[in-house]
Amino acid sequence: MKLSTKGRYGLKAMVDLAIHSQDKHIALRHIAERQDISEHYLEQLIAVLRKSGLVKSVRGAQGGYSLALAPDEITVGDILRALEGSLAPVACVDENVTEECSEWDFCVTRVVWKEISDKVNEVVDSITLSDLLEEYNKKNSGKEYMYYI
Numbered sequence: 001m002k003l004s005t006k007g008r009y010g011l012k013a014m015v016d017l018a019i020h021s022q023d024k025h026i027a028l029r030h031i032a033e034r035q036d037i038s039e040h041y042l043e044q045l046i047a048v049l050r051k052s053g054l055v056k057s058v059r060g061a062q063g064g065y066s067l068a069l070a071p072d073e074i075t076v077g078d079i080l081r082a083l084e085g086s087l088a089p090v091a092c093v094d095e096n097v098t099e100e101c102s103e104w105d106f107c108v109t110r111v112v113w114k115e116i117s118d119k120v121n122e123v124v125d126s127i128t129l130s131d132l133l134e135e136y137n138k139k140n141s142g143k144e145y146m147y148y149i
Helices: 004-022 027-036 039-051 076-084 110-126 129-140
Strands: 055-058 064-067
Touching: 004 027, 004 039, 004 064, 004 076, 004 129, 027 064, 039 055, 039 076, 039 129, 076 110
Parallel strands: none
Antiparallel strands: 055 064
């Protein structure tokens, strides 16, 4: 499985929000500058994350974006599935599969794809934004430079 920039940049933006928006809303341009992401592209990602209920927005002079839930309630899996869709390596093991392929009952390799899918989902669903925030804080504690997200 290879993630697109949607998943990678979206996760970076969400970690940035977790770090910087505890009691305030953050303008997209600040996230874009810190993470070196095009503001236009970031707008598209944030729109999807907002629709998914992971980000909220406020208009006006003091407006911007913040997390819609606490960092310990948002998993990496929530973010990646919102932006990338299913994380299954092949369609036949997608959790939303609607039609079995003609080889469903005889496919020997399906078990491999299912195991990969289950493990990937297990990992991304076990890591929260809170975990990443903790890792960020640990790496940046007392350092002269900042670790990248």
